[in-house]
Amino acid sequence: MIAIVIPYYKITFFEETLKSLANQTDKRFKVYIGDDASPEDPSKILEKYSKKFDFVYTKFENNLGCISLVKQWERCIKMANKEDWLMILGDDDVLGENVVKLFYKNLPEIKKENITVIRFSTCKINDLGNLISDVYQHPKIENAVDFFFRKTRSSLSEYVFNKKKINAIGFKDYPLGWFSDVLAVLEFSNFGNVYSIKTALIYIRISEISISGRSDNMKIKLKAVFSFYYYLLSSKYNKFTDEQRKILLNKINKCYLNDKKNMLMFIKISKIYFSNYLFTFYSEFLKSIFFNLKTNFSKNR
Structure with missing residues (x-):
């Protein structure tokens, strides 16, 4: 039943x-x-x-x-x-x-x-x-x-x-x-x-009173999304192909780029890259941060 x-x-x-x-x-x-x-x-x-x-x-x-x-x-x-x-x-x-x-x-x-x-x-x-x-x-x-x-x-x-x-x-x-x-x-x-x-x-x-329909909880949702991707990459890494791992890394990178003041996110992401010897990808992650900062600085000038 x-x-x-x-x-x-x-x-x-x-x-x-x-x-x-x-x-x-x-x-x-x-x-x-x-x-x-x-x-x-x-x-x-x-x-x-x-x-x-x-x-x-x-x-x-x-x-x-x-x-x-x-x-x-x-x-x-x-x-x-x-x-x-x-x-x-x-x-x-x-x-x-x-x-x-x-x-x-x-x-x-x-x-x-x-x-x-x-x-x-x-x-x-x-x-x-x-x-x-x-x-x-x-x-x-x-x-x-x-x-x-x-x-x-x-x-x-x-x-x-x-x-x-x-x-x-x-x-x-x-x-x-x-x-x-x-x-x-x-x-x-x-x-x-x-x-x-x-x-x-x-x-x-989907309505104004549903979690999916509301837009005033985006920061909380971002925290959940980061935790989800971090769990997959830190605990279920072997369940995915190399290409799928790249997609997951890009997803978790975007979480940090949307909340660049969150140093805990940065530390956790860095840990994933280093524990899996993904130094080249980590370099690309750092470049994306600097590029994002440069773009935002230019917009605000």
């Missing part, structure tokens, strides 16, 4: 999320809703859907999401019981009506292929529920590393993870949970294959 975990905080689009669960053509799922001490009481909405599908609701006494979104995910995940598979669904995202049905339809092949991460097709919607992107689809079976380097998008709600992998490895606690989901796909699949169900769609909401 599949557990659908909802870390709840905002009520604005919550009923749309619940409605999409009630509309599932296959009801073989259980929902676990963890209320992060939200000031917006969802009890009336939950009462409306109390007989539409099986769910458990817990209101936590302390707001954990303001400190660590990942820790809020973790305590919500602990609510799940004996289910083998688990989805973490945003409280503003929406499932297509055949998501659960096609999960079970494909499950025999998923097990046969020894897959531990499943991905659905997605489409972005705005606060009105209107489509604002094309449908993002993926190869049926794709290596997680290839997927990561392919130009596409990713959101936590579109995945179903094997619960044993979640419990054994856990989510990395990056600020805002930014890139924590991307790393989970890599690690929970053992940097192996991901199975995509193309004909089931999950609608990812």
Whole structure:
């Protein structure tokens, strides 16, 4: 059976999320809703859907999401019981009506292929529920590393993870949970294959109140992005080809160039270059810093 975990905080689009669960053509799922001490009481909405599908609701006494979104995910995940598979669904995202049905339809092949991460097709919607992107689809079976380097998008709600992998490895606690989901796909699949169900769609909401849609948290996101790339380069270096490593190095270099006053970033990046004997690339990194400084100086004259 599949557990659908909802870390709840905002009520604005919550009923749309619940409605999409009630509309599932296959009801073989259980929902676990963890209320992060939200000031917006969802009890009336939950009462409306109390007989539409099986769910458990817990209101936590302390707001954990303001400190660590990942820790809020973790305590919500602990609510799940004996289910083998688990989805973490945003409280503003929406499932297509055949998501659960096609999960079970494909499950025999998923097990046969020894897959531990499943991905659905997605489409972005705005606060009105209107489509604002094309449908993002993926190869049926794709290596997680290839997927990561392919130009596409990713959101936590579109995945179903094997619960044993979640419990054994856990989510990395990056600020805002930014890139924590991307790393989970890599690690929970053992940097192996991901199975995509193309004909089931999950609608990812982008709004002014969503983390993805907001622009006032860019510094926090930058910190998370740097931590993510640093982890890959310092702890998972052997998982990538030389060309992929170059791409990762360029990504982490850009993090520093966007925050040149952060000496800790500079020290950590330098450590990566020196520990892997990448002296030529390190020289290019230093040149990029000086070039960037020179360009900014010329603009400000």
